[in-house]
Amino acid sequence: MSNPSPDPVLEAEDLECIRGDRVLFRSLSFRVEAGTILLVEGPNGSGKTSLLRMACGLSQPSTGAIRWRGENLRRGADRFYSELSYVGHSPGIKADLTPIENLRFDQSLAGGRADLCDILNRMGLGRFMDTPCRFLSAGQRRRVALARLQACPATVWILDEPFTAIDHEGVADLTRVMAEHARSGGLLLLTTHQAVDFDSCEVQTLRLGQ
Amino acid sequence: MEPSTLTALWALMRRDLTLAYRHRSELLNPLLFFVIVVSLFPLGISPEAKTLQTVAPGVVWVAALLANLLSLDLMFRTDFEDGTLERFLLSPHPLPLLVLAKTAAHWIVVALPMIVFAPVLGQLMFLRPDAYWALLATLILGTPVLSLIGGIGMGLTVGLRRGGVLLSLLILPLYVPVLIFGATAVDAAGAGLDVSGHLSFLGALLLLAITLAPLATSAALRVSLS
Amino acid sequence: MWVWFHKFGSPRYFYDFAGRCIPWLGAACALLMAVGLYLGLFVAPPDYQQGESYRIIFIHVPSAWMSMFVYVVMASSGAVVLIWRVKLAEIIASVSAPLGASFTFLALATGSLWGKPMWGTWWVWDARLTSELILLFLYFGFMALEAAIEDKRTAARATAILSLVGVINIPIIHYSVYWWNTLHQGATVTKMDTPSIHLSMLVPLLLMAVAFQLYYATVLLIGTRTELLSRERRTRWVAEVIRNS
Numbered sequence: 001m002s003n004p005s006p007d008p009v010l011e012a013e014d015l016e017c018i019r020g021d022r023v024l025f026r027s028l029s030f031r032v033e034a035g036t037i038l039l040v041e042g043p044n045g046s047g048k049t050s051l052l053r054m055a056c057g058l059s060q061p062s063t064g065a066i067r068w069r070g071e072n073l074r075r076g077a078d079r080f081y082s083e084l085s086y087v088g089h090s091p092g093i094k095a096d097l098t099p100i101e102n103l104r105f106d107q108s109l110a111g112g113r114a115d116l117c118d119i120l121n122r123m124g125l126g127r128f129m130d131t132p133c134r135f136l137s138a139g140q141r142r143r144v145a146l147a148r149l150q151a152c153p154a155t156v157w158i159l160d161e162p163f164t165a166i167d168h169e170g171v172a173d174l175t176r177v178m179a180e181h182a183r184s185g186g187l188l189l190l191t192t193h194q195a196v197d198f199d200s201c202e203v204q205t206l207r208l209g210q
Numbered sequence: 211m212e213p214s215t216l217t218a219l220w221a222l223m224r225r226d227l228t229l230a231y232r233h234r235s236e237l238l239n240p241l242l243f244f245v246i247v248v249s250l251f252p253l254g255i256s257p258e259a260k261t262l263q264t265v266a267p268g269v270v271w272v273a274a275l276l277a278n279l280l281s282l283d284l285m286f287r288t289d290f291e292d293g294t295l296e297r298f299l300l301s302p303h304p305l306p307l308l309v310l311a312k313t314a315a316h317w318i319v320v321a322l323p324m325i326v327f328a329p330v331l332g333q334l335m336f337l338r339p340d341a342y343w344a345l346l347a348t349l350i351l352g353t354p355v356l357s358l359i360g361g362i363g364m365g366l367t368v369g370l371r372r373g374g375v376l377l378s379l380l381i382l383p384l385y386v387p388v389l390i391f392g393a394t395a396v397d398a399a400g401a402g403l404d405v406s407g408h409l410s411f412l413g414a415l416l417l418l419a420i421t422l423a424p425l426a427t428s429a430a431l432r433v434s435l436s
Numbered sequence: 437m438w439v440w441f442h443k444f445g446s447p448r449y450f451y452d453f454a455g456r457c458i459p460w461l462g463a464a465c466a467l468l469m470a471v472g473l474y475l476g477l478f479v480a481p482p483d484y485q486q487g488e489s490y491r492i493i494f495i496h497v498p499s500a501w502m503s504m505f506v507y508v509v510m511a512s513s514g515a516v517v518l519i520w521r522v523k524l525a526e527i528i529a530s531v532s533a534p535l536g537a538s539f540t541f542l543a544l545a546t547g548s549l550w551g552k553p554m555w556g557t558w559w560v561w562d563a564r565l566t567s568e569l570i571l572l573f574l575y576f577g578f579m580a581l582e583a584a585i586e587d588k589r590t591a592a593r594a595t596a597i598l599s600l601v602g603v604i605n606i607p608i609i610h611y612s613v614y615w616w617n618t619l620h621q622g623a624t625v626t627k628m629d630t631p632s633i634h635l636s637m638l639v640p641l642l643l644m645a646v647a648f649q650l651y652y653a654t655v656l657l658i659g660t661r662t663e664l665l666s667r668e669r670r671t672r673w674v675a676e677v678i679r680n681s
Contacts, residue, residue, distance in 0.1 A: 086297070090292055383570045426597055
């Protein structure tokens with residue numbers, strides 16, 4: 001039992017994931033410190049999403065433990081969640097609300113006082129601030145979801161395929177935002193099929209499916 | 211700075227009510243179902259006032275129960291499908307309280323119109339004049355219990371593809387106590403008897419449901435989304 | 437104490453231990469059932485009101501008791517699954533469900549058979565029968581939920597929650613149904629209440645109750661062993677067992 005340390009470190013020890021009859025991964029460990037980006041790579045079906053969901057605490061590994069600041073997630077989940085921002089496969093926004101309403105709700109839930117109009121403008125959604133999200137394209141909806149990262153402050157960002165449906169320019173913008181987050185002491189876990197370059201950031205790679 | 215839980219709960223309720231309002235063409239569906247089911251009974255049994263009067267309390271209550279059951283889907287399904295439900299599980303705010311807020315919003319949208327309209331249905335079924343206030347009282351106490359228990363079933367089946375019929379099988383046995391006390395209270399009131407005991411029991415069920423059901427629903431949601 | 441609990445929960449140890457218990461439990465069950473039935477059907481005197489037809493209580497009452505008992509076992513296993521995630525508890529709950537449902541059905545069927553000579557109908561909405569019927573629905577709900585979820589461990593957790601919710605509700609449902617029945621007593625006079633118990637009736641009743649318990653224990657252990665082999669089929673000890681058999 002390690003003492004809860006104040007350092008923002010997300011570590012996993014000896015994780016095992018079994019889906020049905022297949023063992024996706026076994027004895028997997030990682031350690032992500034402040035300012036580090038962990039890139040999870042692997043072919044389809046290798047368990048990338050499962051790993052990220054375990055890191056969030058949404059699913060339980062059959063063996064092993066995840067620790068945030070030294071405290072096991074099973075016990076200290078609340079403290080972790082107040083510092084976590086997660087964007088999964090589904091954008092996690094309501095189609096019947098406008099982008100600004102979505103973000104305002106996110107801020108009521110997770111905190112943050114950032115100027116929402118400003119963020120949406122920078123994400124290229126300035127013209128659609130008052131359009132219900134159901135009328136936006138898939139890429140635009142994902143941008144609204146990712147706008148949350150800037151609207152609500154969090155230390156740990158866990159992102160599952162964040163660049164899906166985003167165009168080149170958007171990818172470059174987002175990469176910059178993520179690098180900025182890491183440089184200012186945040187942590188990032190993400191999966192992606194794209195080749196991304198986080199300049200001057202500490203990047204670890206985790207390969208699954210071997 | 212993190213917002214207080216109370217702010218979050220209030221924001222969640224407002225969000226759900228806003229979403230319901232944006233779909234206001236569908237808002238009346240549970241109410242319409244309520245009316246249609248009640249109307250089926252005179253057609254299926256007999257239009258005679260005397261017969262209908264005997265079965266009125268049970269019929270109105272069963273119809274309210276079924277209408278509530280059918281609209282449970284609204285509670286978590288869209289949130290599950292667009293990924294917002296996951297985010298509630300990842301929130302530092304206690305999940306049982308978030309569930310309670312959602313259940314409250316669901317009750318306002320689904321049950322409140324039914325309660326308001328119930329006296330009209332009572333008229334259709336020739337409900338005894340002394341029974342009307344009991345009908346309202348039992349519905350006000352009982353429908354939240356139905357929504358709360360329904361939430362548990364919804365939590366267990368939200369991730370399943372054809373969860374609808376399974377949900378009914380899981381929930382209807384648990385609805386029986388509410389139905390028994392609600393319907394017999396209305397019946398007894400119509401005959402001029404004292405129903406304070408019935409209402410106390412419904413009140414006790416409500417308190418039990420408010421404290422325990424959100425816990426079960428949270429556990430169920432965590433299992434469904436794991 | 438924890439060491440024993442941990443050891444007992446180990447699949448391999450349980451497999452061997454259960455294997456040794458089954459013949460004894462089975463034999464004891466058969467013996468007690470034979471004695472109980474003999475005493476109940478031939479030795480106990482006829483009831484002064486119901487004559488010979490009351491004898492079905494020797495099956496009906498133990499079935500009803502078992503139907504409740506098994507649900508409590510399921511709920512307790514469910515609690516163990518949710519708190520400690522013991523695989524054995526998952527299997528016990530899963531195997532117990534059809535067993536409990538069978539006891540419930542038996543109680544309903546024997547109750548119905550009991551009723552026919554008395555009031556001429558195969559069914560009456562009597563408190564006990566109605567209560568047992570709702571219990572049957574609770575069992576079916578459990579089994580349906582389990583079948584609907586693919587991953588066995590997730591299914592075990594979901595059904596555990598359901599059984600705990602059920603076990604809290606059962607007293608409430610029971611009380612409600614009994615109270616509802618007293619309101620409408622005038623409709624039929626039911627003789628489902630066990631007749632004033634004479635010792636010569638009590639002994640076979642208790643013997644049958646114990647026999648039913650042993651039956652449940654035997655079938656539970658057999659079913660659990662089989663399910664254990666199935667779920668742990670990729671481990672070494674199962675491969676050994678299959679090789680040796």
